[in-house]
Amino acid sequence: MAKIFFKRCEETFEIEMPEGTKVVHAAYKLKLPExxxxxxxxxxxxxxxxxxxxxxxxxxxxxxxxxMELFLLKRQKSYNPELSRLSCQIRIKDEYDGLTLSLVEDNIPRN
Ligand code: FES
Known part of the structure; x- marks a missing residue:
């Protein structure tokens, strides 16, 4: 298990995830609109x-x-070559306990 943290400005969301799942699964569970x-x-x-x-x-x-990950990332408004990743391409390991990610607003659905 690894505890994963997502940061949004001053807020932090955390969830424990089993090894082998992906960071995007953690985001689904937390229902993060970003x-x-x-x-x-x-x-x-x-x-x-x-x-x-x-x-x-x-x-x-x-x-x-x-x-394909890099191709898709380069199309993102807040692409940062040092920090950007697709969360569906990060498979969680137990040693990722404490992994911290910042949410970006590029993909929040607008009504
Ligand atoms: S969920 Fe579509 S690229 Fe990761």
Missing amino acids: VPANCRGKCQCGTCHVHVDPEWVDKIEPMEVDT
């Missing part, structure tokens, strides 16, 4: 974009080069 995850984790939409806390960037599995 992560609509429209393609349901199939790496086709980019709407599960998050920023990884700088302290964690080098501790999680890196993004592979020339992937």
Whole structure:
């Protein structure tokens, strides 16, 4: 199990997740509007974009080069080459306990 934290300005949301699940699953459970995850984790939409806390960037599995993940991230308004990841592409490990991500507002559904 690993405790995952999502930060939104001054608010922090936390949830414990089993190893093998993905960060996007944590966002679903918390019903975070910043992560609509429209393609349901199939790496086709980019709407599960998050920023990884700088302290964690080098501790999680890196993004592979020339992937669909990078293609989709580059289309995101708040793309940050150092911090951006698709949460559906981060598989949780027990050693990710404390993993902290910041929510971005690019994909909040507007009425
Ligand atoms: S949920 Fe669509 S790319 Fe991650």
